[in-house]
Amino acid sequence: MKPLNKLLTMTWTVSNSEEGLVLREFLRARKQLSRKTLADIKYGGGNIEVNDAPVTVRHLLKKGDIVKITFPAENVSGVIQPFYLHLDIVHEDNHLLIVNKPPHLPTVPSIHNEHSLAGAVLFYYQQCGIPSTFHAINRLDKDTSGLLMIAKHRYAHDQFVRMQNKGEIKRTYRALVHGQLTVESGTIDSPIGRKDGSIIERVVRPDGQRAVTHFQIINVYHNTSLVELTLETGRTHQIRVHMSHLGHPLIADTLYGGIREGLSRQGLHASRLDIYHPIVERYFTFETNLPTDMLGYIAQCNS
Template sequence: MDCFVIKWTVKKAHEGLLLRDFLRHEKQISRTLLTDIKFKGGKIVVNGKEERVRYEVNVGDQIEVYFPKEQRSETMKPIHLPLTIVYEDDHFLLVNKPPNITTIPSRQELNVSLAQAVLYYYEQHHIPSTIHVVNRLDRDTSGLVLIAKHRYVHDLLSKQQKQKTMKRTYLAFVHGIVEKGKEKINRPIGRKEGSIIEREVREDGQAAVTHYQVLEQWKQYALLALSLETGRTHQIRVHMASLQHPLLGDTLYGGRRDFINRQALHSHTLTFYHPFLEKVLTFKASLPEDMKQLIIK
């Protein structure tokens, strides 16, 4: 099969709804996607018969939505790289990304990215998907990356991100002695003058809020757990540097590479609502070896 099919059984609460309203409002299929289903090779089947969206649904109706075939980019070539898969089902792939690899191809590294490794995995397992990355990580940041296997579920997860019901926790090692306890950083972030990459705390920047807790303190550095209310570029790195506690290895923002050869940042936990299992799931990814070695017993 070269397309995704999702099935629902109509419940009493939805009896009498137009099929269009059932799909748009109850199942959160966007108007654009419904149009694509109609005109780009998809279809909607009720009790084994193809139906139009003005059909009135009844209790017990078996609804099947055939989504259009996913179109892959011709410029993104699959590559064979090992994947550490934390979770997988028909809708999601959750991967523990190693450091030193981009999430999607960049101009500097057109031939090595996590997305291309996932495409190769899809080809080997006959999964008819293209790449729908839900959360990206910087090249040198390790940890959990959530990938949707079809456009519909990507839309649902994007709504969770906007509504801030998807939760992520990061682990980071930072320079210096950090005052113990839980703290909140509320400092706007904007692009640094004269740079296309670097960001900084600035009054005219976008609102940015980071929460952190000190987990362990050593003589020269500390281990923190951090969570974000906003998702600005380099947010954790910029905020910690603004407190004079840059991340170990983060030379862009004042960190040193005495202990580790990249920014010591790891996406550790991810919590989201699975719309098909209808429950909240939480996953964890253990620290990579280069960060584990920073833990002094």
């Protein structure tokens, strides 16, 4: 990849319907830049130009004007320790990085200097001259593998998180669970909240947050099922809690009733993402195969 040593810029052409807008309104309402992002640009070393001339956000726009913003270099958290790890990059552009996260690696460090995906991404950014910090759009548990979205700047992060909060990013997982489900497919609509007395464990409870998971059986291997699951909401440990609630905890998920037999982590893999990329204005589908440890477990079941 060619190093990206210059600061990120974004350019828009003012349309007929946008003529007469004040630049602040154009950027906030039409392009959805947050107040914080605009403040970072103004005070953090960025720039706002119209037709290659610096302007203030009070500038009045005309049809055909070229609006260009330059984002400042971002401050990297001192908690995240960069380190080399070969990244399985599924997609990359100037705004978005999608990687296939391995198991046994936290998305962000929970303690100072802990190795994490964030640290590996920051090392990669440093090697490529990308002046950004780590902006995870979705997060995966330490022992969950699969597709993880990372915004390469604040603006992209704002856009994708807004879409995720509206349920506009479709996330599909594959899980190995104990037993055979009694139905081929279905929907679990059961609220999830923190378990009393625990800061980690979640349970289905009536006063929890609404949580919706759709599932479909892919295959059955003796007393294990491979299930495809799609999230409609994104609660902590949602799939793990819902499958345990059904009486079919994930293989090796000892926190929620699974038995560790032949797999060293919960059998959960983020296998597919269906997204609309609002900056390049395209739809994308990204998919990954099951990792070797889950495939090995299936082979063991079939032997």
